[in-house]
Amino acid sequence: MKKIIENLGYKFILYEVEYQRKNLTFVTVDKENTVQLLAYLRDYEGFKHFVLMTAVDWIEDGLFQITYILNNPKKKIDLAIRTKILREKAKMTTAHHLWNQVATYQRELKEMFGIDFPGSPRVNESFILEGWDNIPPMRRDFDTKKYAEETYFPRLGRGTNDPSEYMKQKLYPNE
Amino acid sequence: MSSIKDILTPFTAWKNVFKEPVTVKYPLTERPGAPRYRGFHKNDVQTCIGCGTCESICENEAIDMVAVAGFEAKDGDSGLRPKVDYGRCCWCALCVDVCTTGSLCLSNEYTWVDTDPDNFRFIPGVDEKSWDKNELGWKKPEGDYEFYGLKRVEMGELEPDERNHSFIEMIKGYSKQQAEKEADRCVECGICTATCPAHMGIPEYIKAIRNNDLEEGLRILYDTNPLPEICGRICTHKCESVCSVGHRGEPLSIRWLKRYIADQNPSEKYRAILETENLQKNGKKVAIIGAGASGLSAAHYLVKMGYEIEIFEKLSEAGGMMRYGIPEYRLPYDQIDKDINYILSLGVKIHYNVNVGKDITLKKMSEDFDAVFAGTGLHLGRSTCVEGTDHKHVYQSIELLRKITGGEEIHVAEKIVVIGGGNVAMDIARSLARLQKIKYGKVQVITTSLETEEKMPADREEVIEAREEMATVNPGWSPQRIEIVDGKIKGLHVVQCLSLFDETGKFNPQCNLDNKNFFEGDMIVESIGQGMDLSYITEDIKDHLEMGPRGRIRVNDNFQTSVPWLFMGGDTIQGPDVIHGIANGHKAALGIDKFLIEK
Numbered sequence A: 001m002k003k004i005i006e007n008l009g010y011k012f013i014l015y016e017v018e019y020q021r022k023n024l025t026f027v028t029v030d031k032e033n034t035v036q037l038l039a040y041l042r043d044y045e046g047f048k049h050f051v052l053m054t055a056v057d058w059i060e061d062g063l064f065q066i067t068y069i070l071n072n073p074k075k076k077i078d079l080a081i082r083t084k085i086l087r088e089k090a091k092m093t094t095a096h097h098l099w100n101q102v103a104t105y106q107r108e109l110k111e112m113f114g115i116d117f118p119g120s121p122r123v124n125e126s127f128i129l130e131g132w133d134n135i136p137p138m139r140r141d142f143d144t145k146k147y148a149e150e151t152y153f154p155r156l157g158r159g160t161n162d163p164s165e166y167m168k169q170k171l172y173p174n175e
Numbered sequence B: 001m002s003s004i005k006d007i008l009t010p011f012t013a014w015k016n017v018f019k020e021p022v023t024v025k026y027p028l029t030e031r032p033g034a035p036r037y038r039g040f041h042k043n044d045v046q047t048c049i050g051c052g053t054c055e056s057i058c059e060n061e062a063i064d065m066v067a068v069a070g071f072e073a074k075d076g077d078s079g080l081r082p083k084v085d086y087g088r089c090c091w092c093a094l095c096v097d098v099c100t101t102g103s104l105c106l107s108n109e110y111t112w113v114d115t116d117p118d119n120f121r122f123i124p125g126v127d128e129k130s131w132d133k134n135e136l137g138w139k140k141p142e143g144d145y146e147f148y149g150l151k152r153v154e155m156g157e158l159e160p161d162e163r164n165h166s167f168i169e170m171i172k173g174y175s176k177q178q179a180e181k182e183a184d185r186c187v188e189c190g191i192c193t194a195t196c197p198a199h200m201g202i203p204e205y206i207k208a209i210r211n212n213d214l215e216e217g218l219r220i221l222y223d224t225n226p227l228p229e230i231c232g233r234i235c236t237h238k239c240e241s242v243c244s245v246g247h248r249g250e251p252l253s254i255r256w257l258k259r260y261i262a263d264q265n266p267s268e269k270y271r272a273i274l275e276t277e278n279l280q281k282n283g284k285k286v287a288i289i290g291a292g293a294s295g296l297s298a299a300h301y302l303v304k305m306g307y308e309i310e311i312f313e314k315l316s317e318a319g320g321m322m323r324y325g326i327p328e329y330r331l332p333y334d335q336i337d338k339d340i341n342y343i344l345s346l347g348v349k350i351h352y353n354v355n356v357g358k359d360i361t362l363k364k365m366s367e368d369f370d371a372v373f374a375g376t377g378l379h380l381g382r383s384t385c386v387e388g389t390d391h392k393h394v395y396q397s398i399e400l401l402r403k404i405t406g407g408e409e410i411h412v413a414e415k416i417v418v419i420g421g422g423n424v425a426m427d428i429a430r431s432l433a434r435l436q437k438i439k440y441g442k443v444q445v446i447t448t449s450l451e452t453e454e455k456m457p458a459d460r461e462e463v464i465e466a467r468e469e470m471a472t473v474n475p476g477w478s479p480q481r482i483e484i485v486d487g488k489i490k491g492l493h494v495v496q497c498l499s500l501f502d503e504t505g506k507f508n509p510q511c512n513l514d515n516k517n518f519f520e521g522d523m524i525v526e527s528i529g530q531g532m533d534l535s536y537i538t539e540d541i542k543d544h545l546e547m548g549p550r551g552r553i554r555v556n557d558n559f560q561t562s563v564p565w566l567f568m569g570g571d572t573i574q575g576p577d578v579i580h581g582i583a584n585g586h587k588a589a590l591g592i593d594k595f596l597i598e599k
């Protein structure tokens, strides 16, 4: 793994390298270099298998982090590539031409975080949230609790107690 | 017509029979969740305190707090336990990470088939599940991150050498920034409210600090406590002993936060903030005996309800033991005055230097007023009665404290022995240490008690601070006699005390007479508890009073005695501490109102 990262360092600027465990390393790069780097890893370093891609909302910093996880089936190691993009009008270069299934992940990220991947097939079609009428639900400014309260009815027979009120009823009902 | 190929095709499937299957057999026994997989909940219900913080954090409203057979509400435990609805749970584990006791975790079990959807709502740890014994799964990682601070915001206090020669207040109080940071640690569970004798709205006023709405904070304080400057400094703060955050970290500094709210509101604005500028009178009069914690509290709530209130106080100033017992370095007089002056500003009258029973009879009061509340406290010192206690340099702590706090000069010897292991003993020892430091430049006070160090009733911090101020605390000894030579006290003879109570729980100290000790001193102070003086209750009234256990007068839930116009509260009934007095006074006020409306 060290060797691969070292090689990578000659070709790309790597910001952070985190050796999570023997078979998993996280690397942070610029968004301009990300897709190139993915192609390089696939074609020259044996990371032929695309595992997944996902995002994190760093709302305080005004950034989204996108993470791509690749697998090298021969060496049985994973490499995760992280990059950060602006949260406002969030947009990222598409990587669907490298692995077909990337298009599906990108469609999901468009729906869940509102990150656009121009040129990615069917990226604007709804993925699982048909008829969604709110801000993308994985954004941290989406109030899940409020939405759940307003949208779903509680299962029949459910009921709760406020601990402090309950203690009053049980311990000092007349005070 | 079918071709020969169609006929043979089904048989070609047979060739796959002996191949290894691609799909995995059910049940998925070979596919356990990863070691930190977030599967179904587990809860150690004996450790859980039912604080409901897991419920509050759940974004999906998947948790209900429900009553469980065998778990009763008690101090520090609501008796409720979380019930999870798996129709809503998204396995985020926020509930686990926030859990105040660390009782909740997720097992790594994730497969479960059932035909009844209602079975997917269950109480982890109560409803038995196959994964209850799974060790693996998600537990909050220790030390990695915390959802709320586990450490208290430190309170500034004077260093021992800054405070040991004066009576200046030693606790400095929180700044705005410190108070807000401390308030931020509260998870708003409200577990503390039941334990507070006055059931103060603790999470509500802590929230007011977070919102920087200190006027709202003050209103919340006065709902249940009209002496917040005082309680914000010297309350026995039982609430902190049950604070949920205290299970994994340090409990909230509830007392200092209360003080912060009171300190920040200027007295001139109290009546406007508390909306007491236009109180309507109802034409009825109530007399109160004693301007201590309970009397002042009753006066406050009654005057707000429209009653005309007159307090009869034996001493020349109001406050009772809060002024004449608790030393100034813990409770400065201007703070006592701030609380009391506000109550007086509502129209409460105090007749000072009136000793009820001597200067006016209780009978007369019952004729002049619609009802009477008595909160006369515990003001008689108790003596060990060992040989020598009749010497003139043997004192009662309660009398000395009354003189010190009243600004009178007292006899301060170079070497002093204090008998007693409670907070009052620490107060007198620390006061005498200050006076010795001022007079002689050095401290030679020793306190001793029957109880050993672990069993001493004094608060730990009092003992620590006394030692910081160079007083010696040497517990575990039983006083035998005071050595007097040529009319002068030489010291106290003691023997080792082995135990205080016998098997029946009766006070019956056992000593090892062979293990002797002698504490040198030329002045002895006894501080072994106080008794009540109820001589103002004359025989004709007493005849109608029902007595309760331990020689106390029996009162009902409204603090009404069996003589209907006479209500009693404070140290003579409960406690002894200020907050019980306040709670008693409040309840008695409501009881008096009820009594007079029904009359």
Ligand SMILES: Cc1cc2nc3c(=O)[nH]c(=O)nc-3n(C[C@H](O)[C@H](O)[C@H](O)COP(=O)(O)OP(=O)(O)OC[C@H]3O[C@@H](n4cnc5c(N)ncnc54)[C@H](O)[C@@H]3O)c2cc1C
Pocket (backbone or CB within 6 Å): B234, B235, B236, B289, B290, B291, B292, B293, B294, B295, B312, B313, B314, B315, B318, B319, B320, B321, B322, B325, B326, B327, B354, B355, B356, B357, B375, B376, B377, B378, B379, B398, B401, B423, B424, B427, B536, B569, B570, B571, B572, B575, B576, B577, B578, B579, B581
């Ligand atoms: C040294 C010391 C330290 C203490 N420290 C703390 C502490 O840190 N925290 C805490 O919570 N509590 C503390 N306490 C206890 C606390 O002060 C009392 O519990 C509280 O003041 C009780 O209130 P009360 O209304 O019952 O009586 P008191 O406050 O004692 O007031 C009774 C009043 O009635 C008056 N009175 C009595 N008899 C008559 C009469 N016949 N006629 C007219 N007036 C009369 C008295 O003069 C007095 O003013 C301490 C007590 C002492 C002695």
Ligand code: SF4
Pocket (backbone or CB within 6 Å): B043, B047, B048, B049, B050, B051, B052, B053, B054, B055, B081, B082, B098, B099, B100, B101, B102, B103, B104
């Ligand atoms: S947060 Fe923890 S202690 Fe509190 S109710 Fe939930 S499981 Fe129990």
Ligand code: SF4
Pocket (backbone or CB within 6 Å): B185, B186, B187, B188, B189, B190, B191, B192, B193, B202, B203, B206, B242, B243, B244, B245, B252, B254
């Ligand atoms: S002070 Fe402690 S016990 Fe009280 S509400 Fe806050 S966290 Fe809960």
